[in-house]
Amino acid sequence: MGRTPRVQLAFPDRKVLNMRARAGDWVEVLSKQEILRTLDKNGRLDGLPFMPQMFKYCGQRFRIYKTAYKTCDTVSGDYSGRRLQDGYHLSLRCDGDAYDGCQAGCLIFWKAAWLKPVEGPVQVQYMPRRLHSSREVASPNRCTERDVLGATKHQDIGGDVRYSCQATELLNYTQPLGWWDARQYVEAYRAGNQTLQQLARGFWYLAYYYGTLAFSDRWGRPARWLYNRFQAITGGIPFPRMKGTIPVGQSTPRCDLGLQPGDLVRVKSYEDILATLDGRLSNRGMSFDAELVPFCGKIFRVSTRVERFVDEKTGQMRRMNTPAVILEGTSCKALYSGRRMFCTRSIHSWWREIWLERVSIDACPRTALSSHQAAARAAAEHVHSA
Template sequence: MTTHYEVDGKMIKGGEQVEVRSKAEILATLDKSGTLDGMPFMPQMFDYCGQRFTVYKNAYKTCDTVSGKYIGLHLDDTVHLPIRCDGKAFDGCQAACLLFWRTAWLKPATPSGDASAAPVPFPSRSCTEADVSAGTSREVDGRKLYRCQATCLLEFTRPMAWWDVRQYADAYRSGNWSIAQILRGLTFLGYTYGTRAHRRKIGAPARWLYNKARFLWGGVPFPRRPDLFPQKKTATSNAVLDLKPGEFVRVKSFEDILATLGKDGSHRGLMFDAELVPYCGKVFRVMTRVERFVDEACGEMRSLKTPAVILDGVVCQSKYSGQRMFCPREIYSWWREAWLERVEPMALAQHDDVQRKSAA
């Protein structure tokens, strides 16, 4: 692999200014299938050619959402810009994934305002824009299977062992995380796995102690509570709010949401993940309803049987995710309406007034 991950020995960090290369330059980096080292360049990404962006985060690490294994994955030569997939090339997929950008598709912007005239890093590989578009799907046994960065994730990453200390060094070197955030994350991991707090029975004392001590630093309740999941299948709330984009909702309390979950920690098949716990009790705007999405594991389009919504700015923060901790991918969280309650305009105004007074 030709590396463009570091420039003059320095990792590209969030906050740096870059310009997306021209269409011709990018096509010259791609093979006939529209990929560079296994990573697809997706059709909608051409819309950003010639535009300048601030690097959002360095994508040295990501999470495995394909194989079902609870592990982190390592990437080379990749960053995230503040750009998400619009789904237009994938028949309206609504997952809105944060896109991956190879550094070969970018060039630095100089302080003077002129983009660096760095040469195209690869000889032409004879890829065309039509090849890129054709690579987004294929027919297999009468089924349409989609191909995007999310479905091809395992083709341009490699597994990362939890004990590989380089990932924790890179968490800091990348500029994605501060020393304090990294230490808090490692402390949580050490406590969780050292005391077996994530285990249903033997971890109960450790969870109790965590919840007593958390008030000292204002933390959230221990986010993994298998002890509170019903032992037998129970009826769960089927609340349907018919939420629309632009409406405001309050996320219910952790305890109220736990009451809606089955013995596997899900509500009608959708898991309530530990990364959702920090949002409990807070107010957010509904960004969109999720009705269809590409299944990353198989490439097929799926439709949700039970309503789910995405809340504006509510993403996985990878604070409690074990081997996937410090992942910068920021996947949007999906919320069942049973976990939310509508906030009327008057109540929202009162909430904002209380917030302003408490901050004064």
């Protein structure tokens, strides 16, 4: 994990990020020309694509959200851990502009070679630097912004458009990472991604899950009951891997609320949601993952109504047959995910509308309101009191 970033070869006087950077540290995204010099003709560094929408962040400063030393395999369907060299997340998500409006909102990966350490949030007004010679512009080995854009999609033999982004190319810039490799958990703490308490809770859950055979149909029932009793007393999360009540093969119910961005909703109780799932924890083809359970019963705002997304496995654009929405503040924490535990990717959670119910502003905690909504409630309360 200590390999020297390539940018040091091109910019020997440039202070670049190193692997001692931690979550919370301030960094600045290098200029467009400096980043282009680290890329091959396909707009990649070590196989990781630099996506066109990332250029707009050049010269700006951000805090490191997490050190992306590991991620998870969402391409092959294995969902195991993967190791990434010199990777970081900056709380910046893909807006889908270069991918015909994909709405998945994936967290962007950044290589250390594209960042430099800084000491504070002072904003830098980036001015593109003009190249000094036509020979440098015409160099056949130099990656250009047009190359980066051109690498985002191609047509296959059948004429279908296939997209290439950081999500679809994940297996090309990561390596397998076994769950037993203890170094990844040490790195999770050392990098500031997880606290000791969070690590302890994750290991406790796994020990209980496998040690009591809580996953089994025959022996797991009393273990799951004891888990839920203890969590109810302590105010914790119920056992997050219960089974749906609808037999596999039967149709699962649907409910269309017509939700739009900004709407307030409450996630239904875990018990109510299980009643909409089959034995595979699926509702009309969408799984209810264990990572969604901690959000049950809580109130959120709708962020996105998902209608189209790029399929990470095929690179094809897919359209949703049944409505799904993304809620603000709900993303995978990888706390109950076994082989990919403590994955840093924070993938957005997707919600069927049948798992949600509308709520009014009056039912929403003030901390969950936007400034506009809070002002509206304050005005209503003033009129009512008068």
